Amino acid sequence: MSQSHPFDQAIALTPTAAGKYTGATSPAYANMVGPFGGVTAAVALNAVLQHPALLGEPVALTVNFCAALADGAFTATARSVRTNRSTQHWVVELAQEGETVMTATAITAARRETWSVDDEPMPAVPAPDAVPDPTQSPDVEWVHRYQMRFIEGGIPTDWDGGGSSSQTRLWMREAAPRAFDFCGIAALADVFFPRAWLRRATRVPVGTVSMTVYFHAGAAPLAKLGHGWVLGQARAQAFRNGFFDQTAQLWSEGGHLLATSHQVVYYKA
């Protein structure tokens, strides 16, 4: 992993004590307000991964977006609250000027070889090379850090209120080559544009409130995938009272389920 990759620069943390760090938002991942949430989620995970007492690899990560980050410096704190024989529980907090901007919990564990099976098979889709790049994309900086090839449920071109489905399928990968790792997967889980925009072709204000990622592949198999494509699938299950949920799957090009993810998103309507 090269420190010169924009993603690695964006999630870089400088330790100031065990489990305490400083970092800064990166202009390369700027969103409409503050940075792309996927990168902030990756920062929270990185605070765990950089901890000297870390045991094992990430299994679950939940991040709660308490407030939009301001451009600039932040502090991160990762605290191991319980270490068992093969699992470890973490509480993470990101703050700016003394105010909490993100809380997170994570579970790391020693992965073992076990009976395994995928129960959510990758859908039949055209290969990445058979899917064109989009002809237009939202005018926010972070979007340029990813290649996205939409197979189904692309960003509406007519904002006519006429959507009927909330499902998106797309091939995605980082625009500049970078091998897969847990932080990269955590960010990819948040790449999907808001389901509310798709479901009724209306560009309403939105903001992710909480996101969970379950990691189904270990560090070694992830690294082996190199800079491959990921098939992402996302859909909402309910839009109600100003919040919608999103359930998502990420498969390797070879059809392995790398991660499943869920989020709940505020929308104004």
Next chain:
Amino acid sequence: MSQSHPFDQAIALTPTAAGKYTGATSPAYANMVGPFGGVTAAVALNAVLQHPALLGEPVALTVNFCAALADGAFTATARSVRTNRSTQHWVVELAQEGETVMTATAITAARRETWSVDDEPMPAVPAPDAVPDPTQSPDVEWVHRYQMRFIEGGIPTDWDGGGSSSQTRLWMREAAPRAFDFCGIAALADVFFPRAWLRRATRVPVGTVSMTVYFHAGAAPLAKLGHGWVLGQARAQAFRNGFFDQTAQLWSEGGHLLATSHQVVYYKA
């Protein structure tokens, strides 16, 4: 809500300061080791709901099971880390003898009337009265606190390693009448027996590591449902390296999506 209902007794908290409580596990919800996890999740949520500074209603709850609770007393701490105009972020911790046994985060918010739609329709299933009660059930106490009528994917009767699907559909409700509320829904989200048992008809040791619940119905519509049946649907997406995930939906009998939930579960195999 009657304090004499076993569920209300089990989730009862005695405040010792703002956001600090004592509670105790209830024999009525005993599991194989420690109490039924759904009740512990409800306790964590209750610590938020009883807080004098509470704003709004639960939208999201994530609980992390750090260790099996021992039978007996515990302490709970709920801390509001950020209060925005219409959302509030919470960090919760349960401890026994100074050791953390659960961490949790929750988001509460003021619900508003908005454009709404369910994108995960309730599957076509027979009505609760057309589904028989099971003829046998696991020999753990908490199971008797719920009525469960399995439509599909019931607990295997032949533990022959021969499963082929991880999907369960069942009607469920509390055995003793009790109106729906957020704590009740949080517990219902954990009623499903382990997907690993179903998927290969093998009774392996399991333990939920983390569970998230997104609440799609407000307090008033929930209360209106009274002591109704809930259709629960759960399935796994991946079993890998000693952990599987579960994605679940809870609908009212009338077909409203009340909650969506996810968990990641340790299994020994």
